[in-house]
Amino acid sequence: MSAAQRPVAEGLFEPADSADGLPWLLGSGCVKCGEKVFPAMLDCPACVSRDSMRPVRLAGRGTLDRFVVARRGPSGFRAPYIQGFVRLDDGPTIYSLIDGCPVADDALTLGEALEMALVPVREEGDVTVIGWSFHPVVRRDG
Amino acid sequence: MDEVVVIGVGMHRFGEHPSLHLADLARVAVWDAIEDAGIDARAIDIAYVANCYAGVITGQSDAVAPAVLGYTGLSGLPMIHISGGTSAATVAFHEAVMAVGSGQYRIGLALGVEKQFVPGNPARSISAINTSLEKVVAMDLGMTPLAELAMGLRRLMDSRGWTREDFARVTAKNRWHASMNPLAEVQQPISEAEVLAAPEVAWPLTRPMCASAGVDGAAAALVCTRRTARELGATAGPRVAAMHLRSTPYLRNDAPVRRTGVPSMDDVAEVFAKVYERAAVGPRDLELLQIHDAVAPEELLAYEVLGLCAPGEEAALLASGATRLGGRVPTGTDGGLLARGHPVGVTGLAQIHEAVVQMRGRAGPRQAWHDGRPPRIAAVQNAGARGGAANGVPVCAGLIFQMDQP
Numbered sequence: 001m002s003a004a005q006r007p008v009a010e011g012l013f014e015p016a017d018s019a020d021g022l023p024w025l026l027g028s029g030c031v032k033c034g035e036k037v038f039p040a041m042l043d044c045p046a047c048v049s050r051d052s053m054r055p056v057r058l059a060g061r062g063t064l065d066r067f068v069v070a071r072r073g074p075s076g077f078r079a080p081y082i083q084g085f086v087r088l089d090d091g092p093t094i095y096s097l098i099d100g101c102p103v104a105d106d107a108l109t110l111g112e113a114l115e116m117a118l119v120p121v122r123e124e125g126d127v128t129v130i131g132w133s134f135h136p137v138v139r140r141d142g
Numbered sequence: 143m144d145e146v147v148v149i150g151v152g153m154h155r156f157g158e159h160p161s162l163h164l165a166d167l168a169r170v171a172v173w174d175a176i177e178d179a180g181i182d183a184r185a186i187d188i189a190y191v192a193n194c195y196a197g198v199i200t201g202q203s204d205a206v207a208p209a210v211l212g213y214t215g216l217s218g219l220p221m222i223h224i225s226g227g228t229s230a231a232t233v234a235f236h237e238a239v240m241a242v243g244s245g246q247y248r249i250g251l252a253l254g255v256e257k258q259f260v261p262g263n264p265a266r267s268i269s270a271i272n273t274s275l276e277k278v279v280a281m282d283l284g285m286t287p288l289a290e291l292a293m294g295l296r297r298l299m300d301s302r303g304w305t306r307e308d309f310a311r312v313t314a315k316n317r318w319h320a321s322m323n324p325l326a327e328v329q330q331p332i333s334e335a336e337v338l339a340a341p342e343v344a345w346p347l348t349r350p351m352c353a354s355a356g357v358d359g360a361a362a363a364l365v366c367t368r369r370t371a372r373e374l375g376a377t378a379g380p381r382v383a384a385m386h387l388r389s390t391p392y393l394r395n396d397a398p399v400r401r402t403g404v405p406s407m408d409d410v411a412e413v414f415a416k417v418y419e420r421a422a423v424g425p426r427d428l429e430l431l432q433i434h435d436a437v438a439p440e441e442l443l444a445y446e447v448l449g450l451c452a453p454g455e456e457a458a459l460l461a462s463g464a465t466r467l468g469g470r471v472p473t474g475t476d477g478g479l480l481a482r483g484h485p486v487g488v489t490g491l492a493q494i495h496e497a498v499v500q501m502r503g504r505a506g507p508r509q510a511w512h513d514g515r516p517p518r519i520a521a522v523q524n525a526g527a528r529g530g531a532a533n534g535v536p537v538c539a540g541l542i543f544q545m546d547q548p
């Protein structure tokens with residue numbers, strides 16, 4: 001890994017509290033209607049209220065909603081790789097890179113449990129950009 | 143609002159045009175439209191220019207409209223830039239119709255112009271198209287529109303009984319249509335077997351089942367009220383019988399799956415419920431259809447969402463030949479996004495161009511006929527089948543054109 005690192009953006013995630021724990025995604029929860037969103041917002045899109053959202057930590061744990069093997073990617077990404085959507089146990093469905101399994105169309109089952117890790121997602125010159133990915137609870141990439 | 147008609151359309155051939163600038167593409171579409179309408183160019187008093195990627199591809203992120211239109215020779219009129227992904231050109235058309243229909247302006251120009259082809263650097267074309275996604279939690283983490291489309295649509299294969307062979311059939315049909323369109327990006331026909339054997343982009347999609355990223359082009363339309371058209375002696379084209387725009391509402395985490403499970407296509411259904419009602423027509427009345435087939439399965443889903451068939455009957459409708467040239471409701475007669483091409487900021491106006499050309503009986507070998515006459519009721523659907531919430535889901539657009547009997 002190159003020396004310089006930066007997160008994909010500030011305020012999106014936080015490392016695990018303990019060595020065996022999972023990192024957190026930083027979202028918001030609405031004090032009026034209870035909806036949780038990621039990334040964080042101040043105004044609620046569900047009940048459409050001003051300033052009703054408070055910061056919440058969302059556990060890096062969820063189930064696979066859908067995925068696809070991308071055979072080509074934009075600059076900075078090494079194709080093939082897996083793109084997917086993960087339904088977080090804490091509510092929101094979010095986009096994520098998926099790893100920890102072979103890069104194949106039959107490598108994952110819809111609905112299977114996934115866990116999150118903070119990983120390098122791409123290189124930007126000499127800088128490694130850190131984001132998140134999800135992987136099967138028991139990794140299958142040998 | 144006054145009744146608005148299309149008096150002229152123009153288009154620059156879609157394809158890889160590395161030696162042409164945005165303005166070179168635009169001037170052909172604009173002047174073709176002016177000559178088609180048979181009006182004095184100085185009578186145009188408002189212009190909307192759709193373009194999505196000049197900022198990334200050429201570095202011109204602001205002043206796109208005057209930078210492009212200035213080279214056509216037009217000046218002195220408001221030139222307004224419209225951006226916003228796959229439906230930008232239809233939004234430009236919508237605004238032009240609103241401007242003249244309200245009586246504020248007399249003749250409106252809607253232009254879509256785009257350069258996406260980057261010689262020797264296909265990843266840069268993809269990166270440009272990627273800017274239609276939300277940046278931080280999608281684009282910067284490697285999401286691509288094509289892959290997002292694929293993962294939303296592949297889930298429908300089971301529930302709707304679609305196969306890769308059906309996708310190949312859509313592709314071969316639209317490529318056959320494009321083989322008769324001298325303005326199309328890809329004019330070589332292809333067999334279903336060749337489509338299936340082509341390299342995979344993202345399962346279940348092969349290369350020809352997806353519109354290509356590296357394509358340039360321009361298309362334009364001129365609109366005014368029927369009264370103005372009469373006063374100017376302009377070419378009579380179809381009237382805008384109905385149009386509607388919408389984007390996907392926020393869906394709560396615990397919301398049940400709506401209609402199709404592909405959020406933006408659920409909104410297309412709502413858009414068409416509205417335009418059918420406004421135009422007082424139904425899906426059975428359509429005699430021509432231009433839909434947003436950025437990937438082949440989108441065409442199948444659109445059949446059902448627009449009410450041409452019941453859920454699960456999409457593949458049977460396709461197989462029946464109803465949506466081929468010669469069928470009841472020929473669809474993608476210019477080759478669609480798959481073959482006519484999909485320079486993103488142009489697509490809606492290319493669809494409108496085809497509808498107008500067909501309704502005026504000027505489509506040459508690919509002319510659609512109904513009882514020995516050109517189509518009189520046509521629909522245009524413009525918007526991608528985006529699946530993610532809050533990830534820059536674009537506007538969904540629906541239009542109905544009607545050609546009144548003389």
Ligand SMILES: [Zn+2]
Nearest residue numbers: 030033044047
């Ligand atoms: Zn709320």
